[in-house]
Amino acid sequence: MELASSVSSASFLMLVALMALAWLLKHANWYLYEIRLDEERRRSLPPGDLGWPFIGNMWSFLRAFKSGDPDSFMSSFINRFGRTGIYKAFMFGSPSVIVTMPEPCRRVLTDDEKFQPGWPVSTLKLIGKKSFIGISYEEHKRLRRLTAAPVNGHEALSLYIGYIEENVISALHKWSKMGQIEFVTELRKLTFRIIMYIFLSSESEPVMEALEREYTTLNHGVRAMAINLPGFAYHKALKARKKLVAIFQSIVEERRNQEETKVPAKKKDMMDALLEVEDENGRKLNDEEIIDVLLMYLNAGHESSGHIMMWATIFLQENQEFLQKAKEEQEEIVKKRPPAQKGLTLKEFRQMEYLSKVIDETLRVITFSLVVFREAKSDVRINGYTIPQGWKVLVWFRTVHLDPEIYPNPKKFDPSRWDGYTPKAGSFLPFGAGSRMCPGNDLAKLEIAIFLHHFLLNYRLERLNPGCATRYLPHPRPIDNCLARVRALSSPSV
Structure with missing residues (x-):
């Protein structure tokens, strides 16, 4: 009897100890990050949950995005704390505030006096501390001014449109002869060829294949837990970055040698611009800066x-009424073309009003980049809550783009929702906003439009696994990489 009583008491004490330990662990981040704030700031923090020590909310984030229901992550905050649009959490190793409504998103992205880039250290190690996500506001402004025009300017787009179209036509023809392909893999090769030409004047297949392969590994590590151990995605991504840097270093050295020996370049590209640029003091970019950019x-x-x-191709194939409307617009553009004209023009691109809606709707539904990171430079009040100085701010684009109060039936692909509709500031952010908005947005839309133009007129897609699941990290894509056949139409339009 006494033995049984002793065992029972020991079990009870162990249970109490385990419960106490669990409570302490659950509240460890509170002690580490909230207790240091004064009482007024603690009271005015957004609602939320800092999760477990070190891990924070990352397990629930990764679990949601690997489950096939990525929106369950933010839904759990909304269900527990209400629709406040701003929540505290512990993400990617830092105390953070997640913003999910248009006005707070707009404020965080455009107020450079209050917010600066706040990307995780693990991401900076992959993308580069001298890239746009790591440099100061002044450095960013200078480099953006240098690089934006060659990528997005009217003259640049006019220059590249022929090259893009030539490669799209060639790729579609090749794919139609190949049989079964991984559609997204082939598309990424196509877009990589285009960007390599713009930046490095390179069309070397071996170099492109090597770089693209390493980029795939790099991107798998960007949204992964920063565990630098063999076998983990982040460890593989760091090794991929090392290989990429080595390749770019050799290219930079070769180009510098050409400058010294006065070897004439075939054409000026972005690499030339980066090598030549000087600041007001005559300082040029060093190799690390050029390579990271x-x-x-x-x-x-x-x-x-x-x-x-x-995704635009998949959505159109799944919605024949939208496909037909987009195709008719492209046929009308070709029909009005002067007989002597060869290929698309920027004027024709700007006449693609319906196709532009298709692209915008695809960007909204997919939300390729689900979040960007900022950091509060000082205490900031938003929506009645305080974001403490030094805390990260995660602008959660995905929740904004799939908000049913902004976009009714938000997961339905419907280009007609853009008819006569102008989104309010902060409610449509496929390329971000403010001074750090993606500098290549016009080039991206041009590439997508040229591809869809030729695809709609001359091809159709047959997916081999149309019902296969979607993988959401690092970016949304079918788990089979869209295994499909590209079929040439029997009566092509052009």
């Missing part, structure tokens, strides 16, 4: 465009 641009310049081309 190149690494960032080449990644952003192909990844998003290729995926959006794929």
